[in-house]
Amino acid sequence: MSTRVRVRVEGIVQGVGFRPFVFRLAEELGLGGFVGNDAAGVVIEAEGLPEAVDRLVATLREAPPPLAIVEAVRVAPLAEVADPGDRRYRYPFTNCTNCGPRFTITRDVPYDRPNTTMAAFDMCAACAAEYEDPRDRRYHAQPVCCPACGPRLTFHGKGDNASGEAALTAAATALAQGAVVAIKGLGGYHLAALAHDDDAVATLRARKHREDKPFALMVADATDAARLCHVDEHETALLTSPRAPIVLLARRGDAPVAHAVAPGNRELGVMLPYTPLHHLLLGDVGAPIVLTSGNMSDEPIAYLDDEAARRLAPIADAFLTHDRPIHMRVDDSVARVVRGEPMLLRRARGYAPQPIPLAHPCPRPALACGAELKHTFALGQQRRAVVSHHIGDLENYETLRSFTEGVAHYTRLFDIVPQVVAHDLHPEYLSTKHAGELDGVELAGVQHHHAHIASCLADNGRAERVIGVAFDGIGLGTDDTIWGGEILAADLTGFERTAFLDPVPLPGATTAIRQPWRMAAAWLDAAYDGQPPNDLDVVTRNHHQWADVLAVARSGVNSPPTSSMGRLFDAVAALAGVRDTITYEGQAAVELEQRADPGQTAAYPLPVDDAEAPLRLRAREMIAAIVEDLRAGRSTATVAGRFHAGVAAAVTAVCRAARERTGLSSVALSGGVFQNRLLAHRCADELERAGFEVLLHRRVPPNDGGISLGQLAVAAARDRQRFDAGDTR
Numbered sequence: 001m002s003t004r005v006r007v008r009v010e011g012i013v014q015g016v017g018f019r020p021f022v023f024r025l026a027e028e029l030g031l032g033g034f035v036g037n038d039a040a041g042v043v044i045e046a047e048g049l050p051e052a053v054d055r056l057v058a059t060l061r062e063a064p065p066p067l068a069i070v071e072a073v074r075v076a077p078l079a080e081v082a083d084p085g086d087r088r089y090r091y092p093f094t095n096c097t098n099c100g101p102r103f104t105i106t107r108d109v110p111y112d113r114p115n116t117t118m119a120a121f122d123m124c125a126a127c128a129a130e131y132e133d134p135r136d137r138r139y140h141a142q143p144v145c146c147p148a149c150g151p152r153l154t155f156h157g158k159g160d161n162a163s164g165e166a167a168l169t170a171a172a173t174a175l176a177q178g179a180v181v182a183i184k185g186l187g188g189y190h191l192a193a194l195a196h197d198d199d200a201v202a203t204l205r206a207r208k209h210r211e212d213k214p215f216a217l218m219v220a221d222a223t224d225a226a227r228l229c230h231v232d233e234h235e236t237a238l239l240t241s242p243r244a245p246i247v248l249l250a251r252r253g254d255a256p257v258a259h260a261v262a263p264g265n266r267e268l269g270v271m272l273p274y275t276p277l278h279h280l281l282l283g284d285v286g287a288p289i290v291l292t293s294g295n296m297s298d299e300p301i302a303y304l305d306d307e308a309a310r311r312l313a314p315i316a317d318a319f320l321t322h323d324r325p326i327h328m329r330v331d332d333s334v335a336r337v338v339r340g341e342p343m344l345l346r347r348a349r350g351y352a353p354q355p356i357p358l359a360h361p362c363p364r365p366a367l368a369c370g371a372e373l374k375h376t377f378a379l380g381q382q383r384r385a386v387v388s389h390h391i392g393d394l395e396n397y398e399t400l401r402s403f404t405e406g407v408a409h410y411t412r413l414f415d416i417v418p419q420v421v422a423h424d425l426h427p428e429y430l431s432t433k434h435a436g437e438l439d440g441v442e443l444a445g446v447q448h449h450h451a452h453i454a455s456c457l458a459d460n461g462r463a464e465r466v467i468g469v470a471f472d473g474i475g476l477g478t479d480d481t482i483w484g485g486e487i488l489a490a491d492l493t494g495f496e497r498t499a500f501l502d503p504v505p506l507p508g509a510t511t512a513i514r515q516p517w518r519m520a521a522a523w524l525d526a527a528y529d530g531q532p533p534n535d536l537d538v539v540t541r542n543h544h545q546w547a548d549v550l551a552v553a554r555s556g557v558n559s560p561p562t563s564s565m566g567r568l569f570d571a572v573a574a575l576a577g578v579r580d581t582i583t584y585e586g587q588a589a590v591e592l593e594q595r596a597d598p599g600q601t602a603a604y605p606l607p608v609d610d611a612e613a614p615l616r617l618r619a620r621e622m623i624a625a626i627v628e629d630l631r632a633g634r635s636t637a638t639v640a641g642r643f644h645a646g647v648a649a650a651v652t653a654v655c656r657a658a659r660e661r662t663g664l665s666s667v668a669l670s671g672g673v674f675q676n677r678l679l680a681h682r683c684a685d686e687l688e689r690a691g692f693e694v695l696l697h698r699r700v701p702p703n704d705g706g707i708s709l710g711q712l713a714v715a716a717a718r719d720r721q722r723f724d725a726g727d728t729r
């Protein structure tokens with residue numbers, strides 16, 4: 001009987017021969033697995049005989065290599081779960097002081113068992129003894145439990161039901177046979193299917209009404225992740241960290257994964273098991289599974305049992321559930337490694353609501369209501385910013401309720417009563433409307449792209465004036481036009497618009513966001529002064545509506561001007577034949593990046609016009625150059641590669657111009673466009689070569705999920721400024 005453990009060793013354990021030491025020791029003990037470094041120390045996964053694993057852990061504690069200073073050796077409780085002699089053998093709710101649920105089961109403060117969803121479970125004598133013993137690793141672990149006293153699994157299939165151990169087996173069997181199984185996890189229900197089973201994954205996709213957006217995978221361990229994807233040491237560290245986010249990784253060409261998992265994508269989102277339930281399930285299934293949010297496309301993840309049973313019945317063939325209620329719905333976090341460091345794209349389970357320290361204190365407690373898509377909110381008190389978990393797209397009653405209930409829950413947990421409320425300038429965002437409905441607070445409107453740059457500053461613990469490059473899809477500007485290709489000179493209190501992408505009409509407004517080919521029409525019309533070429537594939541493919549859309553763009557009716565960089569990516573994606581319409585936000589830009597040849601050095605021109613202030617980035621020559629390449633028969637990969645190179649070169653050029661005018665030499669890169677790894681790398685490399693310091697996002701996403709932190713930082717800075725100026729209310 002073999003066992004598997006994950007061991008984290010903290011202290012001075014890097015650069016002291018620790019990893020080779022572990023490697024030799026594991027070999028002597030006949031253990032398999034791996035060893036790697038991360039920011040906190042060394043992480044080890046070891047598999048083998050329980051005695052050998054114990055021996056390894058004991059040696060790390062008692063006889064480490066001579067130069068190492070070991071401060072802590074933490075062992076994830078997989079060992080007990082895998083030990084047939086242990087009373088928690090294969091018990092899926094095993095936890096200790098250092099692991100297990102917390103945020104999702106907390107109903108109120110203080111964090112004591114009666115205030116959690118474990119309140120209904122009375123501890124047995126054995127668990128109570130562990131809970132009360134200060135030397136025990138379960139001392140004051142609120143969710144402590146065991147098979148005798150804790151939550152229990154149940155399985156409901158077509159006609160067959162099971163509970164406890166049999167439920168787990170039934171779920172694994174159903175998955176192995178190609179079923180779609182709804183599984184109750186830590187922060188909600190997931191939908192699972194065998195990752196290499198084409199039929200199962202296609203069925204899941206069809207029933208969920210999710211057309212193209214990639215599904216995440218869960219694999220048993222880092223070794224299995226490396227079978228599917230190329231994983232470097234930074235990515236291994238992120239995958240195996242206790243926070244266990246979904247990590248976006250470059251897929252191997254021969255990865256045994258169904259086509260429908262991530263159509264048209266060179267990456268896979270991969271996570272490791274983060275509860276004993278998931279460990280046991282993955283072990284029993286014996287193969288990677290798709291593990292995606294339990295919802296219909298665009299709805300919030302289901303987390304209440306009755307609700308899940310109703311909403312997921314049309315999608316799932318079977319349910320694996322349990323009787324420990326989830327109080328707070330929380331999605332999985334999503335991250336990727338950019339330039340050797342993690343960058344969060346969705347901040348939720350494992351990260352929220354851990355506070356982020358602010359560079360300067362908030363004079364008064366504040367709430368920031370966020371934007372609309374990928375919504376989060378934030379609370380600030382003194383030097384502490386609490387950014388909420390990812391709420392979802394704030395476009396319907398369900399997500400609005402998640403937001404308002406979330407604010408109520410967080411204000412209670414963190415004991416913050418906001419006096420200042422920050423919001424976006426867009427009057428139609430539900431978050432802005434919510435701010436307007438609050439009584440007895442002072443409102444602070446923060447421009448969207450200023451909030452992006454402030455977010456990047458706060459993310460990096462900074463507050464001084466910088467050059468901010470804010471590239472995203474859409475945000476309301478101070479002149480009532482739609483911004484999104486902005487170069488600002490900004491600090492936390494304010495900003496100047498130093499430069500922006502020359503605007504074009506957004507033909508049909510929101511329709512243009514779903515139909516990138518409309519942006520191709522608008523950009524061709526602008527680049528060729530109203531005489532757009534008609535010999536291009538994009539025209540042929542959309543000839544039914546082409547003339548109408550040009551007419552709408554020219555009329556200005558329902559076609560507001562936009563400087564959006566995201567929309568320029570859309571236009572180029574349509575021109576290059578990547579796609580004309582999208583099924584999820586940002587899809588055209590994502591696929592343009594995926595298709596790009598990263599080796600292209602010939603950059604399309606995107607000159608900085610300094611004839612007037614603010615400066616303009618003129619994309620007309622760029623569009624014309626793309627048209628020439630398309631006519632010459634150049635590939636999508638070449639066009640996409642040259643486009644990325646052109647945007648990066650333009651960023652560097654415009655930052656040089658901004659530096660000449662302002663003397664600033666630090667650049668913050670923010671906005672959803674900088675989720676694009678190719679662009680982020682290129683811009684950061686070129687800017688550093690030009691002598692700039694570059695700030696990228698780390699702890700909150702560059703997309704609108706980071707907006708609330710930026711709004712909070714701005715509102716606090718303005719509040720501070722007023723107090724400093726002698727305003728003494």
Ligand code: ZN
Nearest residue numbers: 124127146149
């Ligand atoms: Zn017990």
Ligand code: FE
Nearest residue numbers: 472475672704
């Ligand atoms: Fe944005």
